[in-house]
Amino acid sequence: MNRLLPTNKALKQLSLSEKVGQLFMPAAFINDTEEEIQQLEKLISEHHVGGLCFFHSRASAATNFEGKKKIVVNENSFETLKNLIKRYQKAATYPLLISIDAEWGLAMRIENTPQYPYAITLGANKDNKDLVFKVGQNIAKDCKAAGIHWNLSPVVDVNVNPNNPVIGYRSFGDDKEQVITLAKAFVKGTQSEGILTSIKHFPGHGDTATDSHLGLPVIEKTKAELLETELYPFQKLIDEGVDSVMVGHLSVPVLTTSPEIPSSINKDIITDVLRHEMGFDGVVISDALNMHAVSKNYPMKGELEWLAFNAGNDVLCFAEHIEEGIQCILKNASEAQINKSIERIWKLKAKAISEVDSTLELTDPSALNKQIAERSITLHNGTAQGIEHFRTTNFCTLTLKRFTTDQTNQDIVKNVMAMRKEIENETEILLLLTPPQIKPTNNFGFLQEEIDFVNDLITTKKVVLYHFGNPYALQSFKTDKTTATVIAYQNFKEFQDVATAHFMGTLEAKGKLPVKLN
Template sequence: MSNSISTKEAIETLSLSEKVGQLFMPAAFINDTEEEIQQLEKLISEQHVVGLCFFHSRASAATNFEGKKKIVVNENSFDTLKNLIKRYQKAATYPLLISIDAEWGLAMRIENTPQYPYAITLGANTKNIDLVYEVGKQIAKDCKAAGIHWNLAPVVDININPNNPVIGYRSFGDDKHNVVAMATAFVKGTQSEGVLTSIKHFPGHGDTATDSHLGLPVIEKSKAELLENELYPFQKLVEEGVDSVMAGHLSVPSLTTDSKLPSSINKDIITGVLRNEMGFDGVVISDALNMHAVSKNYPIKGELEWLAFNAGNDVLCFAEHIEEGIQMILKNASETQINKSLERIWKLKEKAFNEESTIQELTDPSALNRKIADRTLTLHHGTAADISKFKATNFCTLTIKRFGTDQTNQEILVNIFEMRNEVKGETEILLLLTPPQIKPTNKFGFLQEEIDFINELITSKNVVFYHFGNPYALKYFNTDKTTATVIVYQNFKEFQDVATEHFLGNFEAKGELPFKLENGI
């Protein structure tokens, strides 16, 4: 697909309302009904939006972050996605820029597609930046196979706060230099395939304890502290040359005269800090404007969209009131302001449509995931000698894996009762634990009884503990009382194989935990 009109021609020939339409990027959903698909086709052809941001289903999007709707499972998600993209492109007068959040692959939004490790896993492998480049490259190939031009990744937030409910495992860690090195490699790998990226969530979502899908996080730090840490990765990557920056929904009083106004719609922060002080003149895309951190405060349709544009955003992602937003911007903005954003957007389009993609097949992540597993496995507590000595005992293996399963609380309690009986006479336990979920809400999905049972094992027996999941979950366990604790990070088969090889003594753990972990609660 090519963008047949040049940037200069677009500025000269598009009507003013078409130009404003190009500022909007509505959400598209893979599991929409035919009626919903037709509504979006009508919106595309009538409002001339810039493109679409794909999500799995309306139940899994940001407004349903509390999980009130049942999430549909679609075995043919990838084919559905490709067909929808073709269909929506046909409805457009100007080619659509298609985006998605694929931080760890299309699997972040689409089931049955390749999944690569989370940023936190990649962060455990500080000496092998080449693998992060490969991850960026492979994910970009999958994007191209789908017809996606713009991966809204990587996250460059420095995860300083262990209680962060939304970034955590999506961050490369708590060291700004590692975050910059990893993010740069990911961006360059993506760019090598001609796919666009977006660093997020400006000005830095790492030191927050509030989820911006639900409320507005406040960062009470001085500007000097922010420049030293949170803003550092953004500045470094802007200097390297990035396609776009995503503005997050955060309250950062030290960067603005109006602390009530979130960063995503704050002119002091986007135009003042990002553009004027940090020198970024590329596309700024807002984080989803339906997120409750901002959406619940602006009941007048179109007002939020105008504020976001006037603050310095070029692309308004997941705006829900597009027609009213277009009218409000036409009423309030100058033609110069509109043209400046259109120029940035159109240059991005020219870059994205620069080459026809011949990629049809999805990547096979297995070999790369195995290499990453080899280099990230982390011995968190104890020594190789401790594990070797333990191996010589008559140990019992206990596997606790609930990731993605729907067990009732009653069934879980029965399981705990049975496991307690099973290990009653044992003194050595090899514990293989996969937390129920990757996100930290509700103690990573653990019941308190499960946490108590595991800690009881650790304190009363000799336990070698392999943890297959988000390492932040380890804060609930007394790992310092284990014989050894090994962090595997993912529950993929390749990571399980590496954990087995490690236990057998066939290689040593090379990874380093990419953040500081407080033991026990």
């Protein structure tokens, strides 16, 4: 890898168009074709882009999920990632800053890599601070092993809206103080391994009912309300010192004279509120500029990139029109404006970029995940005594989950009918429930027949329910009518083992649901 110039030298040595190239952080995909890889290498060498943000594949990029494109499975994904990073670094004149969204580990983007629990799971126990530090630390070690410098995490949105389609399980909860405590622990753990972080999604995406990948969420709150909740964690973490802030695509009328312009490209919000009022002088990175909340309104290539830069973003993440964007910024920006951003970016590079140690191995999440499982398991309804009494009955165990990904709706309905028959004469049911998906679209993947079946069980029999997944999925079920409902949050083996120990009475449930359910 080329050595990084000192900041003062870079400011003198780089041409203006090279400096503007450094603002861009296009997406890189581990499942690209050789032709696509070569196109990106050409882009890096010809336009001097400053960094890359890694994703799994073009089909799984968030704005495509409504397109139902088939996602390729890459068994050798981690090696592919490492090799691509080496190739792209080789194509660069100046070292690239490599980033990824690894909120719960590289597994968020790269399969067959370590996965740690979601933020909502970590938020289920306020004593998890030491474990959250370790989660940040371990994820940072995995980033280092890959050649990644910048983990675009943690989410510091306070998830106060149970219908939030995009944050939900990615937030530490609806208690702002808890969000700050755990986000701080995650940041410190990450920094302990020399990896950069980015708090997101400014000015706060926790009280939205629209997915900004697909549309523009509007937050109709007073300035006082925003200072009280949404902006509060950002201010506290900025005061502590953070590497960067990612700005989300949100409409926040009270913070701007142009509410139709999303926060991610809004000067009132980035320059006036974040920079001046809140005193943040670090790197500001845009949320992905291909997201439909912004991209569909700016069809002229390069215009969106210029607007994002002019609003106060230093790094233009997932910018799709780099050549045109560079020209547009060169035409419209002052040299002082460009230099200010380059100075910030270069200092960040200097902090994070070092020689890659190829001997580093991926972490083993098992022991840490078990500790988190033990501290987070939550008795949501009912009592330990109720479960103890239930254990002495002649109960029947029923597992409701998807066993393969290619089951048709017809297969699933047939399966439900078979289960109905199977438990016809049973009176006590131990129900193990795993939602088919983590995101809330289409009832977390449950068919209406499955929801009706579970609710029929709950209302006609004695049910002890163990839930392995996003707790918001429980909003479809009559959990108040169960003998007991226990939330295990994840379907990892460690969480299943802990749930078994809890049911057998050898482990106490110490967790508390960190959000309110409808």
